[in-house]
Amino acid sequence: MKRSEINHYIEDAMEFWDGLGFKLPPYARFSVADWQANAADCREIFDLQLGWDATSFGDPDFLRSGLLLYTLRNGKAGSPEYPKPYAEKIMMVREKQVTPRHFHWYKCEDIINRGGGNLVIELFRADPAANRICGGRFAISVNGMRRELDSGDKLILSPGESCTMEHIHCHKFYGEHGSGSCMIGEVSMVNDDHTDNCFVDGALRFIPVEEDEPVRYPLACEYGRLISVKK
Numbered sequence: 001m002k003r004s005e006i007n008h009y010i011e012d013a014m015e016f017w018d019g020l021g022f023k024l025p026p027y028a029r030f031s032v033a034d035w036q037a038n039a040a041d042c043r044e045i046f047d048l049q050l051g052w053d054a055t056s057f058g059d060p061d062f063l064r065s066g067l068l069l070y071t072l073r074n075g076k077a078g079s080p081e082y083p084k085p086y087a088e089k090i091m092m093v094r095e096k097q098v099t100p101r102h103f104h105w106y107k108c109e110d111i112i113n114r115g116g117g118n119l120v121i122e123l124f125r126a127d128p129a130a131n132r133i134c135g136g137r138f139a140i141s142v143n144g145m146r147r148e149l150d151s152g153d154k155l156i157l158s159p160g161e162s163c164t165m166e167h168i169h170c171h172k173f174y175g176e177h178g179s180g181s182c183m184i185g186e187v188s189m190v191n192d193d194h195t196d197n198c199f200v201d202g203a204l205r206f207i208p209v210e211e212d213e214p215v216r217y218p219l220a221c222e223y224g225r226l227i228s229v230k231k
């Protein structure tokens with residue numbers, strides 16, 4: 001992705017969420033200089049990579065395949081320093097903008113439609129031990145109610161609805177055509193996007209950035225490179 005796209009889509013997401021009444025932490029608008037000035041007090045934010053996250057999953061077209069997220073809270077598995085066992089994210093998912101099929105070996109997550117358009121989730125039964133899709137019928141909790149689906153079925157979440165992704169639930173999602181962008185929440189166990197995503201079709205979670213303009217909002221995965229912290 002180009003830096004200009006990342007800057008632009010972050011500003012778009014801030015405006016979209018703000019319009020739906022969802023407020024981000026004060027540091028969501030921090031520049032690199034702001035982070036640097038506050039670095040001594042921000043170790044938890046840096047260590048847990050709270051903040052902005054943008055990816056096109058390796059697709060040259062972010063609007064075809066991509067996701068703009070903000071990690072609001074997180075912990076670190078097995079860490080005495082950060083024992084928080086839960087995580088929360090907010091995402092902007094556009095119409096027909098695909099997050100490719102994946103499952104998580106460790107994390108169990110609730111995907112919540114918090115406002116805007118409808119979210120389409122295609123679900124496939126996974127065999128996490130073998131890193132593959134295995135097909136067949138499975139149960140899933142939708143709005144706290146048990147539902148049975150076949151591998152490949154679609155679930156549509158309108159605002160207020162949610163479902164629980166367990167390890168066998170391989171999921172691909174996008175905004176429903178014609179219903180507008182969605183504000184999607186994720187409430188989950190602690191999250192490590194570097195190690196706990198199995199993209200069954202080979203998508204990339206972290207992508208190279210082409211620096212065509214200055215960084216306006218550092219991504220959480222860039223803190224280590226852009227901000228120096230005295231130990």
Ligand SMILES: [Fe+2]
Nearest residue numbers: 102104109171
């Ligand atoms: Fe997921």
